[in-house]
Amino acid sequence: MRFGALGTSSIAWRRALPTLASAPGIDLVAVAGRSPEKTGRFAARFGCEASAPEALLERDDLDAVYISLPTSLHHAWTAEALRAGKHVLVEKPIAVDAAEARDLVRLAEARDLVLRENFMFLHHPQHSAVADLLAKGRLGEPSALHSAFCIPPLPPDDIRYVAELGGGALLDVGVYPLRAACLLLGGGLRVAGATLRTRASDGLDLSGQALLVSPSGVLADIGFGFEHSYRSSYSLWGDRARLTVDRAFTPPPAYQPTLVLEEQDHVEHFTLPAADQLRRCFTDFAEAVRTGGAASAPEEIRRRDDAVACMELVDAIREQALRVPVADRP
Ligand SMILES: NC(=O)c1ccc[n+]([C@@H]2O[C@H](COP(=O)([O-])OP(=O)(O)OC[C@H]3O[C@@H](n4cnc5c(N)ncnc54)[C@H](OP(=O)(O)O)[C@@H]3O)[C@@H](O)[C@H]2O)c1
Incomplete structure (x- = not known):
C-alpha cells in the first residue's frame, strides 16, 4: 500500500504520519503541502519525497492519499484525488455539509474507490465491548444516550476559529458525539432541538448541545465545544444499568480503558486491553483497499452512509439551533 500525504498539518506531524510511516504493509511515498520549506521538513523526518499538492495526485506510484487540510478544503481535494484514481482517507469531518459528503460518496462509488474519514475512535475495540454488554442484556432496554466532546479554548490563530476554513465547534468536535450516536443507535436519527453559543463578532459556533431521537425512540443528548x-465520553442508559465510557474518542495508544456499568446496588468495572486506534484506522483502511470492490462492500457502504448521515445531522443542527451570542474572549 503506497500512501501519499496531502497537508503539512499539526495532526499529520504529531500523530498521523509517525503512525502511517511505521504501520506494517504501508509505505509512505511522498508528502505535499503549500510551503516547499515545510514540506521538505516533513519529507526529511518521515523519509519520503516532497511534492507539490497537484503533482502528488498525478503520481502513478500511489494507491491512496491521506488528506489533512482544513475542513473547508476536504471536498475539493478529496474529489481531485478520487478523480485521479486514488483511494482516500480524509481527516474528519469528511466535508462541511451533507451535499458535499454525498458528492464525494457518489464519486468514490462510481470509481470503485475506498473513501473513509479518519474517525479514529471507530477503530477502538472498547465500542465492541459496549455492543457485547448491550447484546447480553446487561443494560436492559436502552432509552437514553449522553455524550460529549469538549476541549478548552484553543490558540487564537487556530484554524478552528476561522469559519471560511470549516471552523466552529460543531464541525470540529460536535461530529464525534454525533458519530457515536450513529454507531450506538443506528441510522434514522432526527434532531429534536439544538442550541449553539456563537461568537458575537461573526457568529462562529464555540459550543453547543443537541437532542436527537432514534427511530425506536431512544433520546440522545450531545454536547460539544471549545x-x-x-471531556470525551458517552453513557448509554437502560432500565437495568448505565454504561459509561470515559475517554471515548481519544484514548491514547497505551491507555487501558475502563467501562463502568452501574446497576442499582452494584458497580462493575471492565478494564480492557490498550489499543492504538489510529494504527488500526490506517491498517483497516489498507486492508479495505487490498480487498477491493469498495463500491459494493457492505462495510464500505455502511461507512459511507454513516458519513453522510452525520453531516445531515450537522445540517439539521445548524438549521434548528437557537443561537446564543457570547462576547468574544479578549
Ligand atoms: N482525527 C483526528 O483526531 C484529528 C485531530 C486533529 C485534527 N483533525 C483534522 O485535521 C485537519 C487539520 O487539522 P490541524 O489541527 O492539524 O490543522 P493545522 O495544523 O492548522 O493544519 C492545516 C493544514 O492546512 C494548511 N492550510 C491552512 N490554511 C490553508 C489555506 N487557506 N489553504 C491551503 N492550505 C491551508 C496548512 O498549511 P501550512 O502547513 O502551510 O500552514 C496545514 O498544512 C482538520 O480537518 C481537522 O478536523 C483530525
Missing part, C-alpha cells in the same frame, strides 16, 4: 475543561 469552552470547557476536557
Whole structure:
C-alpha cells in the first residue's frame, strides 16, 4: 500500500504520519503541502519525497492519499484525488455539509474507490465491548444516550476559529458525539432541538448541545465545544444499568480503558486491553483497499452512509439551533 500525504498539518506531524510511516504493509511515498520549506521538513523526518499538492495526485506510484487540510478544503481535494484514481482517507469531518459528503460518496462509488474519514475512535475495540454488554442484556432496554466532546479554548490563530476554513465547534468536535450516536443507535436519527453559543463578532459556533431521537425512540443528548475543561465520553442508559465510557474518542495508544456499568446496588468495572486506534484506522483502511470492490462492500457502504448521515445531522443542527451570542474572549 503506497500512501501519499496531502497537508503539512499539526495532526499529520504529531500523530498521523509517525503512525502511517511505521504501520506494517504501508509505505509512505511522498508528502505535499503549500510551503516547499515545510514540506521538505516533513519529507526529511518521515523519509519520503516532497511534492507539490497537484503533482502528488498525478503520481502513478500511489494507491491512496491521506488528506489533512482544513475542513473547508476536504471536498475539493478529496474529489481531485478520487478523480485521479486514488483511494482516500480524509481527516474528519469528511466535508462541511451533507451535499458535499454525498458528492464525494457518489464519486468514490462510481470509481470503485475506498473513501473513509479518519474517525479514529471507530477503530477502538472498547465500542465492541459496549455492543457485547448491550447484546447480553446487561443494560436492559436502552432509552437514553449522553455524550460529549469538549476541549478548552484553543490558540487564537487556530484554524478552528476561522469559519471560511470549516471552523466552529460543531464541525470540529460536535461530529464525534454525533458519530457515536450513529454507531450506538443506528441510522434514522432526527434532531429534536439544538442550541449553539456563537461568537458575537461573526457568529462562529464555540459550543453547543443537541437532542436527537432514534427511530425506536431512544433520546440522545450531545454536547460539544471549545469552552470547557476536557471531556470525551458517552453513557448509554437502560432500565437495568448505565454504561459509561470515559475517554471515548481519544484514548491514547497505551491507555487501558475502563467501562463502568452501574446497576442499582452494584458497580462493575471492565478494564480492557490498550489499543492504538489510529494504527488500526490506517491498517483497516489498507486492508479495505487490498480487498477491493469498495463500491459494493457492505462495510464500505455502511461507512459511507454513516458519513453522510452525520453531516445531515450537522445540517439539521445548524438549521434548528437557537443561537446564543457570547462576547468574544479578549
Ligand atoms: N482525527 C483526528 O483526531 C484529528 C485531530 C486533529 C485534527 N483533525 C483534522 O485535521 C485537519 C487539520 O487539522 P490541524 O489541527 O492539524 O490543522 P493545522 O495544523 O492548522 O493544519 C492545516 C493544514 O492546512 C494548511 N492550510 C491552512 N490554511 C490553508 C489555506 N487557506 N489553504 C491551503 N492550505 C491551508 C496548512 O498549511 P501550512 O502547513 O502551510 O500552514 C496545514 O498544512 C482538520 O480537518 C481537522 O478536523 C483530525
